[in-house]
Amino acid sequence: MSNVRQSWYEAGARERIAALVDAASFAEFIGPERREISPHLSIFDLPAQFDDGIVVGAAAIDGTPVLVAAQEGRFMGGAFGEVHGAKLTGLLRAAKALGRDVVIAFDTGGVRLQEANAGEIAIAEIMRAVAEARMAGARVVGLIGGRAGCYGGGGLIAGCCSTLIVSEQGRISVSGPEVIETNKGVEEFDSRDRGFVWRTMGGKHRTLIGGADVFVDDDATAFREAARAALARPAGLDAAMLSAEQARLERRIARFGDAPDATDIWRGLGIADPQAIPDMPAAGFADLAAQYRESADDAR
Amino acid sequence: MTPAEILDSLFPAGHAVTSEGDLLFGRATLGDGMVHVIGATGGAPIGIDQAIRLSARVLEVAGSDDAAPLLFLVDTASQRMSRRDELLGLSEYLAHLAKTLLLAEAQGHRTIGLLYGGSAAGAFIATALACGTLVALPGAHPEVMDLPSMARVTKLPIELLEEKAKATPVFAPGLDNLVRVGGIAEVWDVGRSLGDQLTALLAHSRSGDDRATVGAARGGRPKAAAIADEILATAQR
Numbered sequence: 001m002s003n004v005r006q007s008w009y010e011a012g013a014r015e016r017i018a019a020l021v022d023a024a025s026f027a028e029f030i031g032p033e034r035r036e037i038s039p040h041l042s043i044f045d046l047p048a049q050f051d052d053g054i055v056v057g058a059a060a061i062d063g064t065p066v067l068v069a070a071q072e073g074r075f076m077g078g079a080f081g082e083v084h085g086a087k088l089t090g091l092l093r094a095a096k097a098l099g100r101d102v103v104i105a106f107d108t109g110g111v112r113l114q115e116a117n118a119g120e121i122a123i124a125e126i127m128r129a130v131a132e133a134r135m136a137g138a139r140v141v142g143l144i145g146g147r148a149g150c151y152g153g154g155g156l157i158a159g160c161c162s163t164l165i166v167s168e169q170g171r172i173s174v175s176g177p178e179v180i181e182t183n184k185g186v187e188e189f190d191s192r193d194r195g196f197v198w199r200t201m202g203g204k205h206r207t208l209i210g211g212a213d214v215f216v217d218d219d220a221t222a223f224r225e226a227a228r229a230a231l232a233r234p235a236g237l238d239a240a241m242l243s244a245e246q247a248r249l250e251r252r253i254a255r256f257g258d259a260p261d262a263t264d265i266w267r268g269l270g271i272a273d274p275q276a277i278p279d280m281p282a283a284g285f286a287d288l289a290a291q292y293r294e295s296a297d298d299a300r
Numbered sequence: 301m302t303p304a305e306i307l308d309s310l311f312p313a314g315h316a317v318t319s320e321g322d323l324l325f326g327r328a329t330l331g332d333g334m335v336h337v338i339g340a341t342g343g344a345p346i347g348i349d350q351a352i353r354l355s356a357r358v359l360e361v362a363g364s365d366d367a368a369p370l371l372f373l374v375d376t377a378s379q380r381m382s383r384r385d386e387l388l389g390l391s392e393y394l395a396h397l398a399k400t401l402l403l404a405e406a407q408g409h410r411t412i413g414l415l416y417g418g419s420a421a422g423a424f425i426a427t428a429l430a431c432g433t434l435v436a437l438p439g440a441h442p443e444v445m446d447l448p449s450m451a452r453v454t455k456l457p458i459e460l461l462e463e464k465a466k467a468t469p470v471f472a473p474g475l476d477n478l479v480r481v482g483g484i485a486e487v488w489d490v491g492r493s494l495g496d497q498l499t500a501l502l503a504h505s506r507s508g509d510d511r512a513t514v515g516a517a518r519g520g521r522p523k524a525a526a527i528a529d530e531i532l533a534t535a536q537r
Contacts, residue, residue: 040470042463086512090530117477118524124430158395159391174394180383211386
């Protein structure tokens with residue numbers, strides 16, 4: 001690791017893994033030399049990539065073995081196709097078998113439409129594998145702060161993780177801004193209003209309502225440190241935890257179900273000047289969030 | 301078939317299932333046993349308000365020690381697309397619903413999804429596809445995204461998509477395509493008793509997630525099973 005600050009947002013999948021894990025500890029599974037490309041993109045005359053947009057393997061963090069995956073948001077928007085999804089499914093099944101923690105760097109628009117049915121089932125298989133790994137005692141830590149955000153089925157997988165670490169750029173949502181606008185009109189959702197999109201789906205809002213657990217700066221070192229801390233938290237997924245999540249999500253609707261805008265929710269949380277949140281530097285925001293945010297500890 | 305017709309064919313010995321808006325909740329008698337029933341009906345979208353009511357009931361089932369199966373009737377649109385739902389964290393609500401279904405299964409309740417109408421995208425993943433076994437009735441019409449929307453997003457002409465859909469089951473909407481990629485275990489025969497078909501299904505215990513293996517055997521997903529298996533084996537070396 002160098003002292004030069006590395007932007008998580010700008011980094012590629014392999015750079016993110018290199019920044020996360022101990023030096024020279026990463027061993028990739030089904031690497032690009034195997035050329036396991038999508039069998040479907042050629043139908044659309046689209047170029048394939050030798051890793052199908054996701055890098056998975058084994059590594060160590062502080063000497064402790066972990067499994068790690070990173071999506072490449074620059075290839076097909078990090079979307080889940082058949083091969084891409086199966087690599088993550090296999091890794092999570094290994095986590096269950098070995099009782100080993102997993103770190104996933106999400107960067108995805110969701111299902112890859114050119115292989116939509118395969119991608120959709122892959123999401124369902126991954127969610128099941130995440131839940132089963134957690135029930136077997138493994139932690140599944142999600143990192144979100146890439147170009148593509150974490151949309152569609154990616155948002156649902158993220159919601160199954162033990163801990164979510166986000167930066168301001170880490171947008172988490174199901175329907176993307178353009179999809180809502182296309183289907184429901186610009187009055188419902190103006191996808192070009194960047195400020196609106198980010199305060200509705202961005203990392204700060206998700207942190208404040210409990211949709212994400214840890215807020216970090218757009219800095220690879222900060223993501224690594226937060227991942228280390230998350231891997232030290234209690235593991236598991238059981239009825240008590242999901243009952244707590246049920247209560248947490250019911251409470252959110254009761255408190256904020258009529259809020260027209262994120263700033264109204266932030267004010268409702270007790271933040272005196274919610275308009276200042278979007279421009280707040282990461283450290284200051286994290287301090288403020290720690291004081292006012294809804295926590296999802298042991299309730300995710 | 302309507303939900304009432306389906307329930308009558310499934311449970312001739314009786315059922316107490318009530319509708320609350322587009323959702324169904326109740327229980328039914330099957331042979332000597334009991335089946336928990338929930339439903340998301342009417343082709344309605346699944347937003348936070350629907351998801352949280354379904355998950356509340358599934359958690360109750362998960363917490364009961366009757367080991368009775370849970371049948372989930374599904375006819376929905378996609379996830380509800382709105383500013384409010386996304387503002388309040390729809391991804392968490394849908395993930396939570398899926399997790400409660402997976403928990404119920406882990407606690408000994410078979411979870412059976414019965415897709416009898418539509419379902420799409422995130423709603424499909426959080427309901428039908430989160431069940432341990434998914435079956436469908438003829439005429440069910442699952443989809444990830446309709447072809448016109450897909451044409452817009454992929455910037456490909458719809459005529460081209462329609463042409464390519466004939467050659468591969470991997471992207472286009474429709475029951476047959478979801479069957480071929482392994483997402484739907486079986487399509488039931490509406491000419492026979494649905495109760496008999498459910499009883500037969502419950503008689504066979506299920507071991508693990510076999511959807512990729514099924515998808516390979518049916519020619520819809522040639523690579524997924526082999527790749528997942530290889531990674532599992534490599535990681536354990």
